[in-house]
Amino acid sequence: MREDATEMNSVLNETFAALDSLQSSHPFELKLTETGQVTSVGRGVARVNGLKDARSEELLRFPGNQLGMAFNLDANEIGVILLDQNDSLAAGDEVRRTHRVLDVPVGNSLIGRVVDPVGRALDGLGPVQTQQRRPCEQDAAPIMNRDPVTVPLQTGIKVIDALIPIGRGQRELIVGDRQTGKTAIAIDTILNQTDKDVICIYCAIGQRNTAIAKTIADLRERGALEYSVVVVAEGDSSPGMQFVAPYAATTIGEYFMEQGKDVLVVYDDLTVHARAYRELSLLLRRPPGREAFPGDIFYLHSRLLERSTHLNQQHGGGSLTALPIAETEAQNVSAYIPTNLISITDGQIYLSPDLFQKGILPAVDVGRSVSRVGGKTQLAAYRSVSGDLRLSYSQFEELEAFSRFSSRLDEETRATLERGRRVREIFKQPQYQPLSVAEQIAVLVATTSGLLDSLEMASLQSTEIAIRQSMINHLSDLCERIEAGEKLTAEDRQLIIDAAQKTL
Ligand SMILES: Nc1ncnc2c1ncn2[C@@H]1O[C@H](COP(=O)(O)OP(=O)(O)OP(=O)(O)O)[C@@H](O)[C@H]1O
Ligand SMILES: [Mg+2]
Incomplete structure (x- = not known):
């Protein structure tokens, strides 16, 4: 009997020793993950329950590493914007919290690259190697960190530089009907920044793939990609991707601005951005307002464009100039999104289809265009x-x-x-x-x-x-x-x- 006991003891001791050595070689750690379940999936959105503590705009992970962003936080359910386009997602799938918000890589190695709004390379040159990531959603610089706009941003286009001048740190809207040369003005402005120490970011939102490919080819052929970053959410990407694209582009620009550099960001275009947001909001049953856009679309765009500024010397003296583009229908500038953007920005360049048809190119309607700060910065x-x-x-x-x-x-x-x-x-x-x-x-x-x-x-x-x-x-x-x-x-x-x- 006693012999049995001593044998048992030695076996137990051996077992404990083995466990001890296993633990020292593989330290165990208890990890708590909150998981929930998908209750329904729609085009670009999903509803999830069981994630009681998820926060607004937190990233959530679905099976297959698919990402979504918590958007509507209701008592029993979360409305999620899906960022990846994936048909395999179904009700009952597991969802996990990530405890972080949407972010993008920032850094010098982004220059010359074409990336999507979460920083994945689209140009086939391998992953972007950066040390830092930053949240897409950031507060704008406070007033006390800002300086007035004093330096011109030359577009190289006579009619604009002479009559509707733009300053570094200004927000100037380019507005006009479809096919009136809006993108052309933005691209020419980027081309004109060669040797001018301005980093350019072109953000394409919801455009056809052929149009984006042409723009990228234009920039590359003319050597402008050497000082530019292209952020693309193409037309067939999820509305969620199109929604976050301008924020990602601004975050990438802010990194350079904080290094004391001058940055130009082109948003092409914000009417499509507003439409993507409308689609998501309606799918997630937010109450519609004018033209079925959700009530906070004005707030959304003003918060985005408020991030462009000219920082004062204590903060490096960098600047971020915004050239948002808005499309009108039948020259109706009093539609909801164009009027909003006109009132948010520091002026607009209005392109007229009549002038375009007469062959007066660029089709800038001088009488309806204005720059509210640029005149003060214009070269003597x-x-x-x-x-x-x-x-x-x-x-x-x-x-x-x-x-x-x-x-x-x-x-x-x-x-x-x-x-x-x-x-x-x-x-x-x-x-x-x-x-x-x-x-x-x-x-x-x-x-x-x-x-x-x-x-x-x-x-x-x-x-x-x-x-x-x-x-x-x-x-x-x-x-x-x-x-x-x-x-x-x-x-x-x-x-x-x-x-x-x-x-x-
Ligand atoms: N200054 C110019 N001189 C000659 N052609 C021009 C000029 N500006 C634009 N174009 C031509 O006009 C066409 C429309 O230009 P662009 O694509 O820039 O317009 P858009 O308003 O951005 O169009 P969309 O509504 O499709 O985005 C293009 O074929 C472009 O090459
Ligand atoms: Mg265009």
């Missing part, structure tokens, strides 16, 4: 010409409508009309050809001085090219002074006019 050289230009152009637009009905015009009216037609002709600019400040000034000075008034309209295009060339070839030190922001003196003007005269 522009100020000496832009006042004149704006006046003669708006007079011309008024007169042109009237003058159709009368054949006999007095001399002064005729001169205003002739000048206006020339200004409009001079503002025409092909795509992918942003111009330097000095080239623009040369053309604008020649126009406002009346040098072109006696020329045939048909010869204006070639004259314009010749004037720009002569400026670059013969007045290179004046070019440098203009780019440095110096004022245009009377002698400088004369130099430009003389050089232009020789080309006629």
Whole structure:
């Protein structure tokens, strides 16, 4: 009997020793995961119960590593926005909490890459290697950390830089019907940032894949991808992805801004973003408001665009300029989303389908466009010409409508009309050809001085090219002074006019 007991003891001791050594080689840790269950699945959304403590906007993990974001927190149920498109999800599937919110990788290695809103590479160049991730949803910089907008952001497009100038840290809406050249303006602005130390982020929301591929090819061919990041939520991605895309793009931009850099973010476009949000909200039974958009869409867009700013020197002095794009239907700028965006931003560039059809490209309707801060930041050289230009152009637009009905015009009216037609002709600019400040000034000075008034309209295009060339070839030190922001003196003007005269 006693022998049995001692044998048992030794067996037990051996067992305990084995367990001890196992534990020291594999430390066990108790891990608590909260799991819930999918109760129903819809297009892009799911309802989940059993996750009592889940927080608003927390990421939830579904089978197959599929992610969703807690959106509606009701007493018994959570409405979830699905981020991945997956048909295999079904009622009864298990859901886990992740205890973190949606984030994106940020860092220098993103430059030159095409990624989706959660930072997965879409360009086939392998995963993006970054050290840091940041939440997509962030608070905007407080007022005390901000400085006024003082530095211009040159678009390289004459009509915009002269009449609707944009400053670094400003939010300028590009608004117009479909196919009026909205994307073209944004892309030209990105192309114009070559060697200007501005990091550009192009965020494509819900566009056709062919359109996105073309934009990326445009940027790559022209060397602009070297200082750009492209964030893509394509048209067939889930509405959840389209919804989070602009936040991810802004977070990526903010990282660079906080390093003291100047950043430009293009949101192409926010009407599609609003539609994705409407779809999700309706599916999750949030109450619809005007045009069936949920009531907080204004808050959503203003919170997003409030994140663009110019930080003061104590905070690095970086800036984030936003160029949101909005699409109108039948030129109706008083539709809900366009009016919201117009009131949130610091001005708008309105593109008119009528001008587009007449071949006046870029189709900027100067009378309906405005920049509420840019004028103060405009380079000094522009100020000496832009006042004149704006006046003669708006007079011309008024007169042109009237003058159709009368054949006999007095001399002064005729001169205003002739000048206006020339200004409009001079503002025409092909795509992918942003111009330097000095080239623009040369053309604008020649126009406002009346040098072109006696020329045939048909010869204006070639004259314009010749004037720009002569400026670059013969007045290179004046070019440098203009780019440095110096004022245009009377002698400088004369130099430009003389050089232009020789080309006629
Ligand atoms: N300045 C320009 N000169 C010549 N062609 C232009 C110019 N701007 C735009 N285009 C052409 O006009 C067409 C429409 O331009 P774009 O795609 O930029 O318009 P959009 O308003 O962004 O269209 P969508 O509504 O489809 O997004 C394109 O084929 C583009 O090449
Ligand atoms: Mg477009």
